[in-house]
Structure formats: C-alpha cells, structure tokens
Amino acid sequence: MAKVVTVESSGRGAYDVTPLLEEAARGVEEGLLVASTLSPRTRLITIEYEARLLRDLERLLESLPGPDTLREAVFPVSVAVPILGGGLELGSFQQVVLLDLNPEPGERRIAVEVLEQ
Numbered sequence: 001m002a003k004v005v006t007v008e009s010s011g012r013g014a015y016d017v018t019p020l021l022e023e024a025a026r027g028v029e030e031g032l033l034v035a036s037t038l039s040p041r042t043r044l045i046t047i048e049y050e051a052r053l054l055r056d057l058e059r060l061l062e063s064l065p066g067p068d069t070l071r072e073a074v075f076p077v078s079v080a081v082p083i084l085g086g087g088l089e090l091g092s093f094q095q096v097v098l099l100d101l102n103p104e105p106g107e108r109r110i111a112v113e114v115l116e117q
Contacts, residue, residue, distance in 0.1 A: 002112060008105075014054050030117040038111055042098055
C-alpha cells in the first residue's frame with residue numbers, strides 16, 4: 001500500500017526529499033522504492049543536491065522556450081530506487097529531488113510505495 005508524504009514548498013525550486021524516502025524504506029533490507037508526485041507541476045529527479053548544480057538546473061529550466069507545460073514534459077513524475085543492504089541505492093552524491101515548478105508556496109504530495117523482496 002502506498003504511503004503519502006508531504007513537502008512544504010516555498011514555491012518554484014528544488015527540494016531534497018531523500019530523507020523522507022529513506023524513512024519510508026526503513027526496515028527493508030532489499031526491494032524497490034517507487035515514488036510519484038501527486039501535486040500538479042511537480043516532478044522527481046535524481047541529482048547531486050549541490051548549490052552550483054541547482055543553479056545550472058534553474059538556468060536550464062529558464063532557457064526552455066514555450067509554456068511551463070513544456071518544462072513539465074522534460075522531467076519524470078516518478079522515480080524507482082533499489083533498496084539494497086537496508087538503504088536506498090543511489091549513485092555517489094545523488095539525492096532524490098522534488099522539482100517544484102509552481103510559483104506559489106504550499107504543500108506538495110508524493111506517493112511512496114516500497115516493494116520488499
């Protein structure tokens with residue numbers, strides 16, 4: 001059964017949600033975590049959550065022509081992350097990040113399903 005976690009957003013930006021997902025996977029030695037955004041105009045990506053890379057990401061978003069729906073189409077709404085040895089198997093320095101394309105602040109929701117092996 002999926003669990004819904006919430007993120008308090010200040011509006012457009014990138015938010016590290018890795019700790020929320022790690023909490024959802026706690027106690028599972030091996031399996032798969034699948035997370036999907038439920039809030040409109042939000043996406044999930046994996047990236048190194050580092051200031052320079054986040055600025056580059058923002059510049060990329062600003063450089064895309066057309067309406068915001070084009071920006072939404074470029075990024076996925078879901079991520080799947082293996083759970084190995086009791087932890088999320090992300091690449092070195094990688095985090096799962098909620099990409100919020102909404103200009104307004106508010107609560108954003110993510111559905112998290114943990115499939116245990």
